[in-house]
Amino acid sequence: MKNVLCIGEALIDFLSIDKGKNLCDTSGFIKKAGGAPANVAAAISKLGAKAHFCGTVGDDAFGKFLENTFNQNNINTDLMYKLKDRNTTFAFVSLMEDGERDFEFVRDADRYLSFDMIEKEIDKFDLYHFGSATAFLDGELKNTYYKLKEYALNNNKLISFDANYRDSLFSNNKDVFINCCKDYIKDSDIVKLSEEEAYLISGRESVKEAADYLISLGCKYLIITLGKLGAMLVTKDKQVLIPTKEIEMKDATGAGDAFMGAVIVQILNEENKNIEDIVKLANLVGGITTTKIGALESIPTWDEVKKYNEGESALTFN
Numbered sequence: 067m068k069n070v071l072c073i074g075e076a077l078i079d080f081l082s083i084d085k086g087k088n089l090c091d092t093s094g095f096i097k098k099a100g101g102a103p104a105n106v107a108a109a110i111s112k113l114g115a116k117a118h119f120c121g122t123v124g125d126d127a128f129g130k131f132l133e134n135t136f137n138q139n140n141i142n143t144d145l146m147y148k149l150k151d152r153n154t155t156f157a158f159v160s161l162m163e164d165g166e167r168d169f170e171f172v173r174d175a176d177r178y179l180s181f182d183m184i185e186k187e188i189d190k191f192d193l194y195h196f197g198s199a200t201a202f203l204d205g206e207l208k209n210t211y212y213k214l215k216e217y218a219l220n221n222n223k224l225i226s227f228d229a230n231y232r233d234s235l236f237s238n239n240k241d242v243f244i245n246c247c248k249d250y251i252k253d254s255d256i257v258k259l260s261e262e263e264a265y266l267i268s269g270r271e272s273v274k275e276a277a278d279y280l281i282s283l284g285c286k287y288l289i290i291t292l293g294k295l296g297a298m299l300v301t302k303d304k305q306v307l308i309p310t311k312e313i314e315m316k317d318a319t320g321a322g323d324a325f326m327g328a329v330i331v332q333i334l335n336e337e338n339k340n341i342e343d344i345v346k347l348a349n350l351v352g353g354i355t356t357t358k359i360g361a362l363e364s365i366p367t368w369d370e371v372k373k374y375n376e377g378e379s380a381l382t383f384n
């Protein structure tokens with residue numbers, strides 16, 4: 067089984083219980099495990115590769131809850147550290163009527179992952195996934211992130227990247243965010259961006275122009291997710307729209323992470339599967355994740371995807 071390292075933040079998503087109300091007006095929250103890289107690790111583990119989460123949480127009740135949840139989901143936590151005197155990072159998430167969200171972060175423990183905490187263990191993985199929403203903010207995690215990318219690059223390892231732009235973290239710092247994303251896009255094998263991220267990072271105003279620019283930075287596969295329309299697959303030679311099934315969305319939190327995990331697993335387990343089929347299935351995995359509240363625990367297994375797709379055109383499942 068292939069091993070994937072997912073580095074960055076694990077946090078508690080406090081999801082608003084009042085759909086359609088913003089964070090100011092909501093009357094309460096439910097607690098869910100989250101953090102974009104942790105959600106990707108959950109998807110990878112559910113879909114058939116070995117996922118390792120690497121990051122820091124507080125040595126508190128919430129850190130314990132995250133550790134328990136990851137263990138229940140077969141995510142390896144050897145490189146997850148519970149830090150004394152630090153609090154687990156929180157995200158407060160409002161759910162709008164259309165399933166979209168707003169995030170506000172109370173950030174602490176996730177910023178303190180130093181490279182020497184992980185250096186001895188970093189050679190064990192087949193693919194390194196960089197998908198942190200917080201890592202491009204100044205601090206220890208950012209240094210570690212860049213050092214790990216250098217390691218992966220110099221050792222010809224596979225690299226995947228998801229930008230995960232969060233306006234509440236970077237609205238005053240967009241240039242830093244954009245430049246960091248370019249550093250990662252140029253060195254990655256697989257890049258996933260939302261349509262808005264593609265415009266933001268490329269400075270272009272159409273998907274086609276954004277795709278032309280972003281693929282020229284150097285990555286091998288670029289996937290731009292387009293919500294209900296599906297996803298645009300971009301390589302140096304082609305741009306193809308891969309449509310998806312219409313789905314009734316309850317909560318989009320974690321859908322992009324589930325999509326990313328599904329792409330990674332299929333690329334690693336590739337049995338001559340073509341990249342368009344890979345994206346087709348990832349569309350379904352992402353879509354199904356939106357049908358329940360919460361990120362990590364809404365991610366389907368292949369059996370659930372298969373069931374959901376019954377009666378549709380033949381797709382090869384892993």
Ligand SMILES: OC[C@H]1O[C@](O)(CO)[C@@H](O)[C@@H]1O
Nearest residue numbers: 100101102157199319320361
């Ligand atoms: O991608 C969704 C995930 O990303 C975050 O916004 C940041 O890590 C989490 O709050 C959520 O679980």
